[in-house]
Amino acid sequence: MNSPKSINAPDPTNAPRLRNLPEPMSAPDLMNAPTPEELVQFVYNEARLIDEKRLDDWYELFAPDALYWMPLTRGQPEGEGHTSLFYEDKLLLKVRIERLKRPQSYSQNQPSFCQHVLQRPEVLSLDIEANEFILRTPFLYAESRLDDQLVLAGVARHHLTRIGEHLRIKLKKIELLNCDAALPSIQLFP
Amino acid sequence: MGEYIDNPGAVQSLVRPDAVHRDLYIDDELFALEMRHLWRNTWIYVGHDSQVPKAGDYFTTQIGLEPVILVRDPDGGVNVLMNRCAHKGTRLLSAQSGNCGSAIRCPYHGWTYHLNGAIRAIPVRQGYEGTAVMESDAGRGVVRLRHVENYRGFVFARLADEGMGFRDYFGDSLTSIDNMVDRAPAGRLEVAGGVLRYLHNCNWKMFVENLNDAMHPMIAHESSAGTAKAVWESLNMPEDAPKPMVVEQLLPFVSNYRFFDNMGVKIYDNGHSYSGVNFSIHSKYSSIGPYEQAMIDAYGEERAQAILGEVRHNTVYYPSLTIKGAIQSIRVARPLAADKTVLESWTFRLVGAPEELLQRTLTYSRLINAPTSIVGHDDLHCYRSIQEGLAASGNDWVSLHRDYDSAEEGAIAGTYNGLSEVSMRGQFRAWRKFMVPDAGAGG
Ligand code: FES
Numbered sequence: 001m002n003s004p005k006s007i008n009a010p011d012p013t014n015a016p017r018l019r020n021l022p023e024p025m026s027a028p029d030l031m032n033a034p035t036p037e038e039l040v041q042f043v044y045n046e047a048r049l050i051d052e053k054r055l056d057d058w059y060e061l062f063a064p065d066a067l068y069w070m071p072l073t074r075g076q077p078e079g080e081g082h083t084s085l086f087y088e089d090k091l092l093l094k095v096r097i098e099r100l101k102r103p104q105s106y107s108q109n110q111p112s113f114c115q116h117v118l119q120r121p122e123v124l125s126l127d128i129e130a131n132e133f134i135l136r137t138p139f140l141y142a143e144s145r146l147d148d149q150l151v152l153a154g155v156a157r158h159h160l161t162r163i164g165e166h167l168r169i170k171l172k173k174i175e176l177l178n179c180d181a182a183l184p185s186i187q188l189f190p
Numbered sequence: 191m192g193e194y195i196d197n198p199g200a201v202q203s204l205v206r207p208d209a210v211h212r213d214l215y216i217d218d219e220l221f222a223l224e225m226r227h228l229w230r231n232t233w234i235y236v237g238h239d240s241q242v243p244k245a246g247d248y249f250t251t252q253i254g255l256e257p258v259i260l261v262r263d264p265d266g267g268v269n270v271l272m273n274r275c276a277h278k279g280t281r282l283l284s285a286q287s288g289n290c291g292s293a294i295r296c297p298y299h300g301w302t303y304h305l306n307g308a309i310r311a312i313p314v315r316q317g318y319e320g321t322a323v324m325e326s327d328a329g330r331g332v333v334r335l336r337h338v339e340n341y342r343g344f345v346f347a348r349l350a351d352e353g354m355g356f357r358d359y360f361g362d363s364l365t366s367i368d369n370m371v372d373r374a375p376a377g378r379l380e381v382a383g384g385v386l387r388y389l390h391n392c393n394w395k396m397f398v399e400n401l402n403d404a405m406h407p408m409i410a411h412e413s414s415a416g417t418a419k420a421v422w423e424s425l426n427m428p429e430d431a432p433k434p435m436v437v438e439q440l441l442p443f444v445s446n447y448r449f450f451d452n453m454g455v456k457i458y459d460n461g462h463s464y465s466g467v468n469f470s471i472h473s474k475y476s477s478i479g480p481y482e483q484a485m486i487d488a489y490g491e492e493r494a495q496a497i498l499g500e501v502r503h504n505t506v507y508y509p510s511l512t513i514k515g516a517i518q519s520i521r522v523a524r525p526l527a528a529d530k531t532v533l534e535s536w537t538f539r540l541v542g543a544p545e546e547l548l549q550r551t552l553t554y555s556r557l558i559n560a561p562t563s564i565v566g567h568d569d570l571h572c573y574r575s576i577q578e579g580l581a582a583s584g585n586d587w588v589s590l591h592r593d594y595d596s597a598e599e600g601a602i603a604g605t606y607n608g609l610s611e612v613s614m615r616g617q618f619r620a621w622r623k624f625m626v627p628d629a630g631a632g633g
């Protein structure tokens with residue numbers, strides 16, 4: 001088993017750019033601004049890493065304070081005043097990913113596989129000043145386990161940010177079409 | 191066909207003091223009989239009265255397979271009505287919840303009912319002149335359940351006309367509801383945070399039995415809680431570092447056998463039980479200071495300590511409801527077929543307590559009870575595996591022998607070691623008792 005990388009270990013990519021400069025610390029780096037195409041490719045790649053089960057690589061796409069969120073109701077406000085299906089910080093994502101490597105994960109002895117089918121992501125906001133880039137991606141997601149297949153539809157919203165050279169996910173919000181249905185087990189990552 | 195229908199002797203022989211027949215989980219006819227007898231003779235959880243605070247507020251659900259409405263009457267009480275038009279049977283209210291004003295109107299031909307089920311109006315009523323409609327079942331309006339009890343906000347109903355009374359049925363197991371409600375400084379609860387509905391492709395009893403099955407967490411949950419432990423330890427935090435809430439909640443699932451045995455289990459008559467007599471997996475949660483002060487202000491030091499010192503694990507209100515008083519969440523089994531069940535997880539706000547308490551509840555419910563829960567995945571995997579495994583012939587019996595003592599065959603109520611399978615034996619004793627027409631009449 002891979003020894004899980006310490007979640008709090010300093011990650012060179014986490015250091016804010018221009019850290020040593022005087023205020024304002026977050027001066028926009030126009031040279032390093034992402035193009036819309038780069039943002040779109042990021043979203044495609046993110047889904048692909050899940051589908052190929054390259055989950056350690058997928059984990060690295062998340063910013064240190066990231067949130068992977070699947071609300072339980074439509075229009076649910078962010079925060080923990082309401083139950084969600086996923087409301088995972090990096091610690092919980094790490095637990096999920098490491099669990100899947102264990103033979104004692106009985107529900108995965110017969111493994112699940114998944115496939116995202118994405119509509120082309122729409123760049124809703126490309127705010128270089130705020131270092132925040134928002135994309136909206138309608139999707140179909142199938143998760144299969146031998147004879148059982150579950151198909152979900154919805155919209156993914158990515159809030160990305162530039163950390164060092166890399167784009168990172170601050171928020172991935174998955175709005176399921178049938179978020180209020182009685183759902184069977186969802187074992188991978190829509 | 192007809193192996194069990196009209197053959198009560200055959201049904202009774204399926205339960206032994208220390209084992210049950212596999213047909214209890216997989217046979218469609220027995221499922222139909224459970225809905226006809228067990229789920230009608232017993233008191234089934236319908237909903238919480240905080241879901242319907244104002245007159246006309248309603249919530250639709252099922253008792254067994256029968257559709258019902260929980261509705262707030264203008265007189266302030268709650269009614270439970272069959273969700274069935276007196277005319278031709280249309281389900282009257284189809285939304286999960288809402289407000290129907292002062293009347294319920296059928297969407298088909300417009301018969302209209304008061305919130306107690308009585309007919310209020312029928313369009314073109316003269317068409318019924320000279321007919322027997324008002325003397326027929328239709329003339330009585332929507333069926334209103336006569337046996338409904340609102341116990342500190344928790345509304346239960348019994349469908350059978352004759353049967354055991356509410357207090358006799360639940361007895362002192364109601365102290366678990368008391369403790370959950372008492373944990374609110376204001377002495378009442380409010381449903382909050384939404385309902386998680388998890389579709390289980392297994393028999394409802396597997397879930398209910400599992401609640402006080404203390405032999406499974408260290409095995410079935412090693413992958414989830416064990417991983418959480420390993421990830422947390424890999425961070426090399428100092429010994430006294432505060433644990434994130436999720437770590438605090440997941441880690442106790444991999445406590446050892448001694449821990450779960452010493453936790454103890456209390457058995458009541460009629461299938462009810464709770465584990466965590468002495469302590470539980472919830473005992474070591476870090477305290478939320480302002481909450482304790484609010485409790486002391488409300489109850490005084492001694493009583494507040496007594497309430498908070500009671501940290502029961504799961505209480506089973508057989509057959510439909512299980513509660514976790516210490517973290518204010520409940521799970522409700524809604525059986526759909528022999529191999530299909532929806533589990534609903536509801537969470538509560540302790541009125542008068544800081545919102546952090548609700549957040550702890552919601553975090554727990556999401557971690558453990560959601561269709562996305564890694565704890566739930568392994569539980570359901572085991573239930574489903576039983577469902578499939580029991581198709582095997584060659585061994586018709588499910589063993590419930592652990593810590594069996596023939597003395598149980600007299601009175602089973604009492605306190606036992608936590609690892610015992612006595613809570614399941616108690617459930618099947620109740621199953622047998624109520625799997626007959628009009629069980630417990632006169633009780
Ligand atoms: S079925 Fe309801 S009015 Fe006819």
Ligand SMILES: [Fe+2]
Nearest residue numbers: 406407410569
């Ligand atoms: Fe479990």
